[in-house]
Each structure stands twice: as structure tokens, then as C-alpha cells.
Amino acid sequence: xxxxxxxxxxxxxxxxxxxxxxxxxxxxxxxxxxxxxxxxxxxxxxxxxxxxxxxxxxxxxxxxxxxxxxxxxxxxxxxxxxxxxxxxxxxxxxxxxxxxxxxxxxxxxxxxxxxxxxxxxxxxxxxxxxxxxxxxxxxxxxxxxxxxxxxxxxxxxxxxxxxxxxxxxxxxxxxxxxxxxxxxxxxxxxxxxxxxxxxxxxxxxxxxxxxxxxxxxxxxxxxxxxxxxxxxxxxxxxxxxxxxxxxxxxxxxx
Amino acid sequence: xxxxxxxxxxxxxxxxxxxxxxxxxxxxxxxxxxxxxxxxxxxxxxxxxxxxxxxxxxxxxxxxxxxxxxxxxxxxxxxxxxxxxxxxxxxxxxxxxxxxxxxxxxxxxxxxxxxxxxxxxxxxxxxxxxxxxxxxxxxxxxxxxxxxxxxxxxxxxxxxxxxxxxxxxxxxxxxxxxxxxxxxxxxxxxxxxxxxxxxxxxxxxxxxxxxxxxxxxxxxxxxxxxxxxxxxxxxxxxxxxxxxxxxxxxxxxxxxxxxxxxxxxxxxxxxxxxxxxxxxxxxxxxxxxxxxxxxxxxxxxxxxxxxxxxxxxxxxxxxxxx
Numbered sequence: 001x002x003x004x005x006x007x008x009x010x011x012x013x014x015x016x017x018x019x020x021x022x023x024x025x026x027x028x029x030x031x032x033x034x035x036x037x038x039x040x041x042x043x044x045x046x047x048x049x050x051x052x053x054x055x056x057x058x059x060x061x062x063x064x065x066x067x068x069x070x071x072x073x074x075x076x077x078x079x080x081x082x083x084x085x086x087x088x089x090x091x092x093x094x095x096x097x098x099x100x101x102x103x104x105x106x107x108x109x110x111x112x113x114x115x116x117x118x119x120x121x122x123x124x125x126x127x128x129x130x131x132x133x134x135x136x137x138x139x140x141x142x143x144x145x146x147x148x149x150x151x152x153x154x155x156x157x158x159x160x161x162x163x164x165x166x167x168x169x170x171x172x173x174x175x176x177x178x179x180x181x182x183x184x185x186x187x188x189x190x191x192x193x194x195x196x197x198x199x200x201x202x203x204x205x206x207x208x209x210x211x212x213x214x215x216x217x218x219x220x221x222x223x224x225x226x227x228x229x230x231x232x233x234x235x236x237x238x239x240x241x242x243x244x245x246x247x248x249x250x251x252x253x254x
Numbered sequence: 255x256x257x258x259x260x261x262x263x264x265x266x267x268x269x270x271x272x273x274x275x276x277x278x279x280x281x282x283x284x285x286x287x288x289x290x291x292x293x294x295x296x297x298x299x300x301x302x303x304x305x306x307x308x309x310x311x312x313x314x315x316x317x318x319x320x321x322x323x324x325x326x327x328x329x330x331x332x333x334x335x336x337x338x339x340x341x342x343x344x345x346x347x348x349x350x351x352x353x354x355x356x357x358x359x360x361x362x363x364x365x366x367x368x369x370x371x372x373x374x375x376x377x378x379x380x381x382x383x384x385x386x387x388x389x390x391x392x393x394x395x396x397x398x399x400x401x402x403x404x405x406x407x408x409x410x411x412x413x414x415x416x417x418x419x420x421x422x423x424x425x426x427x428x429x430x431x432x433x434x435x436x437x438x439x440x441x442x443x444x445x446x447x448x449x450x451x452x453x454x455x456x457x458x459x460x461x462x463x464x465x466x467x468x469x470x471x472x473x474x475x476x477x478x479x480x481x482x483x484x485x486x487x488x489x490x491x492x493x494x495x496x497x498x499x500x501x502x503x504x505x506x507x508x509x510x511x512x513x514x515x516x517x518x519x520x521x522x523x524x525x526x527x528x529x530x531x532x533x534x535x536x537x538x539x540x541x542x543x544x545x546x547x548x549x550x551x552x553x554x555x556x557x558x559x560x561x562x563x564x565x566x567x568x569x570x571x572x573x574x575x576x
Binding site: 053055074075076077079080084085087091092093094095096100101103104105107108109112113114115116117118119120121123126162165166 | 433434436437438439440441442444445447448449451452453454455456457458459460463466512
């Protein structure tokens with residue numbers, strides 16, 4: 001049973017001054033599932049991401065990833081252990097090519113970053129891997145484009161590609177469909193499902209679009225005013241009166 | 255096609271640089287030597303600025319320390335050229351390792367201020383430590399070390415022979431910087447320039463990488479400084495002054511920070527302007543400022559960067575037309 005848990009959060013709190021953005025949150029994420037974290041705006045979802053992935057230090061509580069305590073580790077060490085993340089705001093390397101965006105992550109994963117004299121273009125294995133990732137994302141034709149020239153939806157895919165390229169055991173996506181048109185959202189959702197099926201990576205995501213959440217998540221956590229309000233299967237969450245109240249009704253049926 | 259054009263320009267430029275002294279007098283040769291040395295200095299600065307996204311206002315510290323190391327070695331120890339230059343490089347690199355250790359803890363304006371602060375400390379140290387550095391007089395009156403290439407020894411007294419030596423050294427270190435920039439390490443640097451936070455989330459210790467970049471930039475600046483002290487037959491506090499730190503900044507902005515040879519063209523323009531304008535007035539900085547302002551406003555990519563953009567657009571236009 002313990003082995004099934006990949007990420008375990010114990011009594012996690014994060015305060016900014018006197019304001020607690022996260023209050024004593026405890027939750028466990030199971031390996032090989034798609035877990036969603038939902039909650040109204042300002043519920044503390046992004047803060048939760050930033051604390052778990054090492055951007056902020058928690059005020060109290062513990063975080064265990066694959067049985068190992070990562071509570072106060074810096075971001076790059078947490079990433080190295082196999083906990084990847086993407087960002088709500090597109091956070092890619094805009095002036096570099098699409099291929100270079102993915103390559104940077106591969107260089108890090110394969111520990112070639114301190115190779116100073118061998119040309120990047122002589123690492124055929126890394127280039128091949130980058131191309132297969134871009135192919136999976138449907139971006140192969142755009143490999144040589146400067147990232148800033150991509151359409152918004154494609155930039156979001158590059159974001160996912162960077163996160164995938166470091167071979168994570170678990171990946172945390174922060175609102176992967178934020179700001180997308182319905183078509184782009186559909187493409188992103190099917191991409192996440194494909195990646196999940198092909199790689200078996202544990203997915204954790206926040207999402208404001210309830211239709212997306214209920215269609216792909218195996219398990220859902222609800223955050224409200226910094227505290228965990230409910231957890232369960234999509235069916236259980238849909239019928240939970242406390243959750244309905246937190247969302248002021250209506251929007252859950254969207 | 256594009257690659258061929260680039261290689262063609264590069265080969266012609268290098269050929270010109272090697273042939274130039276054959277038909278030029280002492281003054282043009284000296285003038286070009288200084289441009290070549292400052293090109294290397296500016297390129298070393300641009301590894302941090304254009305490629306890593308760190309604006310240093312204290313890069314002259316390493317240029318100057320390389321220069322002082324070189325002058326002290328020439329004055330007291332009389333060892334030959336290559337070992338002297340190597341020691342100067344190591345002195346500059348070791349200083350960069352220490353100063354960089356503190357500076358890379360912050361980025362953006364805070365990094366710039368830290369480098370400026372350390373630069374001023376180095377200047378004060380050099381200026382005050384009379385017994386070692388000669389204070390405001392600097393170090394002069396030494397002989398240029400002999401270039402000992404095992405099979406043959408060369409005297410570097412004449413402007414021509416020193417020109418060739420400086421040219422070869424600068425070409426070697428230009429190649430070195432080019433390789434670093436095109437390596438996986440270079441890709442990580444460019445990614446940090448774009449988005450340092452994202453780089454840490456792919457598992458890279460950004461402070462460590464910035465530190466390595468800082469040390470490499472310091473090493474190469476030390477070589478340029480060592481060459482300059484030999485060229486000038488002098489190591490003086492002006493070499494570590496903050497106005498000296500401003501030179502690679504200005505040259506790089508003039509030429510273009512996102513193009514590898516941008517700082518080289520910048521150095522050339524800087525010296526040509528200085529030479530032309532100082533024939534008419536001593537306050538040439540006013541005119542340099544008047545030229546820099548429109549460049550920054552209208553051509554933020556610098557002269558070379560803008561030319562390359564235009565070239566690309568022209569090629570695209572021609573492609574559509576045909």
C-alpha cells in the first residue's frame with residue numbers, strides 16, 4: 001500500500017506574513033494515476049505547487065517524494081529526483097528554437113551541462129530524443145522555429161515538452177489549458193491522456209475547467225481558502241455538498 | 255547557402271587580418287592590435303551579457319588583474335611569453351572565481367551593482383598598494399617577454415611581430431569562446447538568459463552555471479589584459495577603472511550582443527569613432543554618446559545584429575519573389 005504513494009504531503013502550511021495561503025494540508029498522490037487539484041481562484045493552488053516543487057520554503061509540514069523527504073530542497077534538486085512541473089504562465093525559452101527548448105531539458109537530464117567543448121550538434125542521441133518528443137507533441141515541423149513565434153497553444157505544448165524531457169516520475173501541470181480556445185483545450189487534454197498512457201508517468205494537475213477535470217482525473221482534491229475541503233473520485237466530488245457550496249453551485253455542472 | 259556566406263566572410267576577414275601588416279605602417283598596425291585585444295575583452299564580457307543574461311559593470315577587474323600579473327612577471331621574473339600569459343590568465347580566473355562566488359548570488363540590477371562594487375574595490379586595492387603596483391604610476395619599464403616556441407625564439411618588440419602574436423592568441427580564445435557557446439553548457443547559458451527560473455526546474459543549479467560562466471569570462475578577460483599590458487608596455491590603474499569596465503559594455507551594445515562577432519564589430523566602430531573624433535576634439539565621449547543613443551533606440555540589436563536581421567529579411571523577400 002505504501003509503495004503506491006508517490007507524493008505524500010503532511011500538514012503542509014505556507015504563510016506570507018500573517019496570511020496562510022496553505023493551511024495544514026495533508027494529502028497522498030498515488031503512483032500511476034491522474035490526480036487533479038481544484039478550487040476557486042485564490043484557493044492556494046499555485047502556492048501549493050510552488051511549495052512542493054521548491055520555489056518557496058514551507059512554513060511548516062513535510063513533503064515526501066518517493067519516500068524521500070524533499071521539504072527544504074532547492075528546486076533543481078527536487079527536479080533531479082524526478083518531480084517535474086509546468087507553469088500556468090507560459091514559461092519557456094522564447095528566443096531559442098523549439099528544438100533547443102527541449103534540448104536544454106535533455107542536456108540537464110543526461111548530465112551533459114558541463115560539457116564545454118563538444119558541439120551541441122554532435123550529440124546525435126540527444127537530438128534524436130528531442131525530435132521524438134517533438135513528434136509526440138506534434139511539433140516536429142516547428143523544431144527550428146524561434147519559440148516566441150509559435151501560436152499560444154503550441155507554446156503550451158513546448159512547456160509540457162520541457163517538463164517531459166527530464167524523464168520525470170511525476171509531473172505537476174499548473175493549469176495546462178489556461179487561456180486556451182476550446183479547440184486548443186481539446187488538443188491539450190488528448191495530449192495529456194496520450195502522454196499518460198504511453199509513459200505511465202503520474203500526472204498531477206490543477207485545472208479550472210471542470211469538464212476537463214471530470215473527464216481525465218482518477219482522483220480529485222479540493223482546496224478551499226488554503227485548506228483541503230474534500231477528496232475522492234470524480235463521482236464523489238461531484239456529489240459532495242461542501243464542494244458545491246464552495247463553488248456557489250452551478251459551475252460544477254459546466 | 256547562409257552558412258557558406260558566413261564562412262566566406264570569416265575566411266576573408268582572417269586573411270585580411272594576416273595580410274594587413276604586409277602593406278601597413280606602424281601606426282595602423284598598432285591601432286589594429288588594440289582593436290583586436292579589445293575585441294577579445296568585449297567578447298569575454300558578452301559571454302556573460304549576451305549569452306547568460308548577466309550585465310557586469312566590473313569586468314575590467316579581470317582585464318586589469320591579468321595586465322598587472324603580466325607586467326609584474328615581466329618586471330621581476332623574466333619568464334617567456336606563453337607561461338607569463340598563462341599565469342596572467344590563471345590570476346584573472348582565480349579572482350573571477352572569488353568575486354564571482356558572491357556576484358552570482360543575485361541577478362539583474364543587483365548583479366550589476368555587485369560587479370560594480372567589486373570592480374571599485376579592485377581599483378582601490380591596485381591604486382593604494384604602492385609597493386606592489388606602483389600606485390597611480392602603474393608598472394612600466396619592463397621588457398616584453400620573449401616568445402619561446404621550443405623550435406624558435408621570437409622577439410616581440412616590433413609592432414608587427416607583436417601584432418601577429420596578439421592576433422593568434424585572440425583567434426585561439428575566440429575559437430574557445432565559440433566552442434563554449436555552441437556546447438551543451440552554452441545552451442544552458444542561453445536558456446538561463448531566457449528564463450533562469452525555468453532552468454532550475456529542469457534540474458540545473460543556476461548559480462553554479464553562472465559561476466562557471468563568470469570564471470570563463472574572467473579567464474579570457476585576463477588574457478586580453480595581459481596582451482594589453484604588453485602592447486601598452488604598462489599596467490596602470492586605468493586598466494581596472496570602472497570606465498574600463500564600460501568599454502566592453504559600449505562595444506557590445508554598438509555591435510550587438512546576440513551575435514557572436516557583435517562585440518568585435520563594436521570594438522572596431524568604437525576605435526574608429528574615437529580616432530576620427532579625437533582629431534577634432536578632446537571631448538569625444540559627447541559624440542560617442544550622441545551616436546550610442548540613436549543606436550540603442552532604433553537598433554537595439556546593435557549594428558551587426560541589425561545588418562544580419564536585414565540580410566535575413568532580404569533573403570526571405572528574394573525567396574518569395576523567385
